Amino acid sequence: MDVILLQLLNGLDKGGAYALIALGLTLIFGTLGVVNFAHGALFMLGAFCAVSLSAFMGLEKVTIDETQMTAWGTPLEVRTPYIVDWFGSAGEFMLDFSVPLSILLAIPVMLLVGLIMERGLIKHFYKRAHADQILVTFGLAIVLQELVKAQFGANPLPQPAPETLSGAADIGMALGFDPHTVVYPYWRLVYFAFAAVVIAAVFAFLQFTTFGMVVRAGMADRETVGLLGIDIDRRFTIVFGIAAVVAGLAGVMYTPILPPDYHMGMDFLVLSFVVVVVGGMGSLGGAVLAGFLLGILQSFASMNEIKSILPGIDQIIIYLVAIVILLLRPRGLLGRKGVMET
């Protein structure tokens, strides 16, 4: 029972990440009709916002101690972060909370990245074939990740969660389990809550603001909305920015779970496409539903009990589910008719 509960938590946590990435991807599909292969790269850029901030805050005052030598024969360098030097314990607190603080950096940066990407590149590809969109955004993804690699190297860079959130919570106790049976890392709980909040915010934004209403109308019938004299293109540009921010935030908050490296975007790319397609192209609710569904199924498929009956099932479960769902429901779980079918 405790094992099931833990796997459910794992699934929700994974699902949160899948849903966040897929949400932006499907938003871009639904509004702009663009297949964005650079979406994984946006996730990766978000993660590197966190890396940059902690690197920036971690800038160190270097004093060279000539009396001591390193093993490789250079004088020993004594390093203290400027921020600690200046602000004392407040500085230490900021260093500790660099990942959550990175959200503040990631929002403007990712918005800007999104706007530049859309205005500079994507908008020229609205009317082009999907194959062209794939090629150009894939090229962009490679360029972005190679630039990050040139700057930060290829190895993962650890981004610890804040000290107070780095342990694990004994949540089983509250639910009547024995102590120490259902423990779960604080940060993963934070991540799940964060994913839920962001998803809710995006839905609320589209549901309850006039801006969102116009965007939804535009998703349903772009031409008609255009005929009403509403500048739908500019709104779609902003939608692209929002999608970039959502992907970026997913990346920022994921860094304590998965030490970021330049290639992490590609690792998530295929998966996020599968999630979007299973959910139904252009369906926001579908993306969220499919994200959680696949996350949970993946978790359960990895259990020893199941693997011993079906070896290797955990490696293919996502794809297997995608195949079954697409054959049973041609347009995905909540897909609308006519989207991306030609």
Place this chain on the structure above:
Amino acid sequence: MSTFSINRRGLLKGSAALGAGIAAPTIFPSYAWAASYTNEPTGSSVTLGFNVPQTGAYADEGADELRAYQLAVKHLNGEGDGGMLSTFSSKVLKGNGILGKKVEYVTGDTQTKSDAARASAKRMIQKDGAIMITGGSSSGVAIAVQGLCQEEGVIFMAGLTHSNDTTGKDCRANGFRHFFNTEMSGAALAPVLKNAYGTDRIAYHLTADYTWGWSQEGSIKKYTEQLGWQTAAAVRTPLGAGDFSQYLTPVLNSGADVLVLNHYGKDMVNSLTQAVQFGMRDKQVNGKDFAIVVPLYSRLMAQGAGENVKGIFGSTNWHWSLQDEGSKAFVKSFGQEYGFPPSQAAHTTYCQAILYADAVERAGSFRPSAVGAALEDFEFDGLGNGPTLYRGFDHQCFKDVLVVKGKENPTSKFDVLEVVEVTPRAQVEYGTDLLGCNKGPFNDGA
């Protein structure tokens, strides 16, 4: 070659069949047939091929390997401070290149994919005339390139490859490995684990689901079960899983009190980071402190796991903090060139380049069979791992193995591991029948 005559006949027939457009081989100048082995160096220089991962997950290790090779080339050509040449027990290298020929090199990107690695190795052999191929950062690639070098008739000096198979069931006469393997890791780690954790332990293995992972799991199981440990479960995880939470949570209540992570590279960084997040380093099970073991450590990768490596045991081929003369000379030489200490990948590849050059010098020829014979059963010292034997039977180096632990109070970002035990060579040696190597004859190619 019992089929030589058939070959010759068929060959003429075949080439005639290729038809117009290609001249028949008879018009070729005869010197094309005179080369007695692949890429025999005829000029004043000799070309080595450095095949390292430049893209993909191991790009940083590949970059470090390349740095070490460039340093070795400098030293071989008599530039720089000579590094380990001065501490190496064999003194035939004079700093005038190899056999008086200046050492030049070409590079290739393995991408940590067998196909890409073979393609770039072929380019270096077929186009650039490389006489020897070396490098790599995974066993799949090492075995693939080793097989290629056997076919092409050049020597392969393996880089970072830890699977038993490289010098076990997939060994080749033209291939040589300086790095240690999972069998040695198991043999070296077991006594240390016994001292630290006792003999009454239950281990839970998470294993990367491919050849190296299985090999590592098998070795650790074998040696820990000899200690009296039990194995609760051994679970296979997909390569590049990213999030390992679904494999980690079953560990919590399995009754196991040791978690063995048979992962390498990014998988190791991720699974270790996440295991620590699940509180596994501070946990108590069966009245004992829960322990995590990472059988194969890489310092470059351990940096990616940050603070999570603290207090966690593993094994490694070499570490820059070693205090023997060879290691000190190498660290100094490398550090002054690049400003930071070398990794074990850099060390093993540097050694391989030096060992190759030395063998050529001693053999007096670049001919692969002659060089190979010079390397076989070669005893040497002064390259950082103590007295070492290049065993002739399977072309595996036997030397001391380091058991390391994540350092509690690192003084710099390079200082993440501390050496807790140098397991002497005698303890990690194994018989020739254990891994079943059948390497076949040398191939000189052409």
Place this chain on the structure above:
Amino acid sequence: MGILEVQNVNKRFGGLKALHEVNLTVEEGTVHAIIGPNGAGKSTLLNCFVGRLKPDTGSVVFNGTSLLGLKPHEINQAGVSRVFQTPEIFGNLSCFENVMIPAFARRDGSFTLNAVSRLSGERSIQEKAMHMLEDLNMGDKAGVQADQLSRGDKRRLELAMCLVQEPKLLLLDEPTAGMSRGDTNTTVELLRTIASRGITMVVIEHDMHVVFSLAQKITVLAQGTPIAEGLPQDIKGDPRVQEAYLGGAHL
């Protein structure tokens, strides 16, 4: 016994009754028009003929075989061709190829792996297609890419594609929709020529001028039910028909 016999066809979409007890007989060699106000169920009925929709109850029998449950390509192979409201053509192929494709479909059936023969060696098909284009005054446009054509020419091309199959029954869904007066007149002339060759046609049309200059028989649909059927002159004066068309505007 007509070439197309429709009996007691019913079709519902959820709560909406789209077709109700439709009975219809199309005689061989005639032009039969189906008219009715918007939403009367004309297109739904047509879709039931070609296999796009399946009636809930009732039967559609063509030339002695039931069309129910057949796929569109099977119905076409049985001899029914269809012209769409907006021309459905192969936009990025030349007009010549557009006409060759149906010619092949008629000769080789719904699938042949004809990968070894050369298009340029298919003399009889080429002649047939070229002949068809010339017949419809499009000989000079043979090499033009189809989506470069004017709307009228697209319609004409689509007709050529249907006619080259020598269909036993030709279905036309508003063949003059969105056309200028001039284009409409030319199209009507064209259709009359085709009709005069004895090809059976079912026409759905809004334009009464077109209907009365073409049809030998007219069925009027209103709210999914046939309310009148007969010769054009009978229909013209039928008060029920005038009633159905927006409260009796004079036709």
Place this chain on the structure above:
Amino acid sequence: MTTSTKTDTLLLWVFALATLFGPIILAPFGAGYPDLLQKFAIFGIFAIGFNLLFGLTGYLSFGHAAFLGVGSYTAVWSFKLLSMNPIPAIILATLLGGLFALVIGFITLRRAGIYFSILTLAFAQMSYNLAYSVLTPITNGETGLQLDQADPRLLDTAFGIEYGAALPVSSLFGLDMNQTWTWDFMGWEIQLNAGFYVCAVVLILCFWIAMRIFRSPFGMMLKAVKSNQNRMNYTGLNTRPYTLAAFVISGCYAGLAGGLMAVTDPLAGAERMQWTASGEVVLMTILGGTGTLLGPVLGAGAIKYMEQIFSAFNKPELLDFFSFLPTAIAEPLVSVLALFVGEGWHLTLGVMFMLIVIFLPGGLMEGFNRILGLFNRRRGAAGKHPAKTPAAAE
């Protein structure tokens, strides 16, 4: 009509000669060595086959690498169990590639558009994941399937062919596939390799078949599928068997390419089936020019060339190259350029994709046609040769 047949014959001849003289033509570009030439031919075949599906029907498969992988595994097994002769290996690889495509195509072609793409991707990733792990007894997992001294090779044994103590080499009735004749030609070392010529002959054959398909009624039907499936159905044509046939033919091409990879280099690794490998052939086709005959071969060549040649440059070589410049200029120039070569060759690839698709949507073929058009226009303007009127009817 006859002109088009003539043009085709000419194109075929030019293509065949260019392929056969490849080792000489490409030597000055540093690409005239056997392995790269073999890769050009093999990936050329792969891309031609992919284009038969994608270029003609518009179905974008993201799983074609799976068929390539199946072909490779089949060929290596054929070497192990039957004979080192490449002919049974190639035939079996083609058949199994096609068979695998038939099964996957039968399921995936029920959907179109991006749904089809993701379905094929899912199948290919499943194949890759399984080949890497649980199917190791068949695929030898990470290490890849290799030849062994102790393999049975039943046919070879039956014909009394033995291979001595060394590992056997695939050989066409005695002509070893790794046999290379070198020849000094105007200062360049020309390498004529038996394995390459086997690939080249197969490539020319494949090109010819593709050309015949393009010009056949079947090819026209496939173009019609891309153009308007609705009209296809109402014209009495069943689209499913057409798309399935295209999918299977293109799977055969992929299997054949995989088989040839094993013939020239008898090792089959699982990463050949990874989605990135499927993506690569998509990129080759689009880069060269989707739906053109020659484009995919050019695209395959361009990407393989970059992979080998750009990745081989390193900083010291660049510094050497620019040593004629003063260091103040050379240093920064080299550090910028170094981003694009050696370990940064992926960056060049990414930039190239973007530039091509932005400025040359029709791929390299469009580029050539534009240059050709420019040339023709200039000649036309000079009044010597009036611009040719486009041929009517075909």
